[in-house]
Amino acid sequence: AQKVTQAQTEISVVEKEDVTLDCVYETRDTTYYLFWYKQPPSGELVFLIRRNSFDEQNEISGRYSWNFQKSTSSFNFTITASQVVDSAVYFCALSEGSSNTGKLIFGQGTTLQVKP
Amino acid sequence: GAVVSQHPSRVICKSGTSVKIECRSLDFQATTMFWYRQFPKQSLMLMATSNEGSKATYEQGVEKDKFLINHASLTLSTLTVTSAHPEDSSFYICSARQVYEQFFGPGTRLTVL
Numbered sequence: 001a002q003k004v005t006q007a008q009t010e011i012s013v014v015e016k017e018d019v020t021l022d023c024v025y026e027t028r029d030t031t032y033y034l035f036w037y038k039q040p041p042s043g044e045l046v047f048l049i050r051r052n053s054f055d056e057q058n059e060i061s062g063r064y065s066w067n068f069q070k071s072t073s074s075f076n077f078t079i080t081a082s083q084v085v086d087s088a089v090y091f092c093a094l095s096e097g098s099s100n101t102g103k104l105i106f107g108q109g110t111t112l113q114v115k116p
Numbered sequence: 117g118a119v120v121s122q123h124p125s126r127v128i129c130k131s132g133t134s135v136k137i138e139c140r141s142l143d144f145q146a147t148t149m150f151w152y153r154q155f156p157k158q159s160l161m162l163m164a165t166s167n168e169g170s171k172a173t174y175e176q177g178v179e180k181d182k183f184l185i186n187h188a189s190l191t192l193s194t195l196t197v198t199s200a201h202p203e204d205s206s207f208y209i210c211s212a213r214q215v216y217e218q219f220f221g222p223g224t225r226l227t228v229l
């Protein structure tokens with residue numbers, strides 16, 4: 001069975017601090033996709049990144065970076081020099097390739113609060 | 117990027133009435149759309165997979181007769197909450213699939229009085 005766990009329910013940091021959001025997943029598939037989404041207070045989901053299971057390269061996009069480690073089934077997300085605008089709920093999600101349904105299984109979400 | 121719209125963005129209705137929510141892919145065709153429900157401070161839970169021209173596939177525990185889904189065209193899926201009750205109050209989000217991506221609508225906040 002597939003599952004996504006975001007153990008951190010809430011994180012509070014002060015602006016300019018670095019923060020890492022953890023994501024651990026479970027799947028029996030060898031082909032799968034991992035995602036991160038941001039949900040600001042407005043409610044609309046903002047796509048951040050998609051990773052397939054065959055690409056373990058870490059990725060950096062501005063202040064955002066992602067660390068994908070298949071050995072530990074983790075796909076962690078780091079925000080460097082956090083800003084108040086980063087305050088939101090962040091979701092990690094998994095889609096299995098074998099079923100080809102495209103269904104997304106979401107983690108519980110981590111609420112990030114960045115204080116000025 | 118691909119754009120998905122939802123209408124209405126917010127609806128308040130009386131208990132017992134039916135509410136229809138539309139999900140449209142504006143600049144691409146989507147054979148598959150998904151409907152999610154999100155209760156306050158909780159994650160998104162998949163309700164059903166909507167396939168154009170065929171019946172929707174519902175997740176376990178979701179009542180088919182209560183949440184009617186119609187995907188009559190490649191750009192439109194509708195979710196009708198029939199005989200809504202206060203416990204159906206939630207944030208409903210749709211998404212449209214394009215290859216391996218899902219593009220999400222802005223969500224519809226339903227409040228049943």
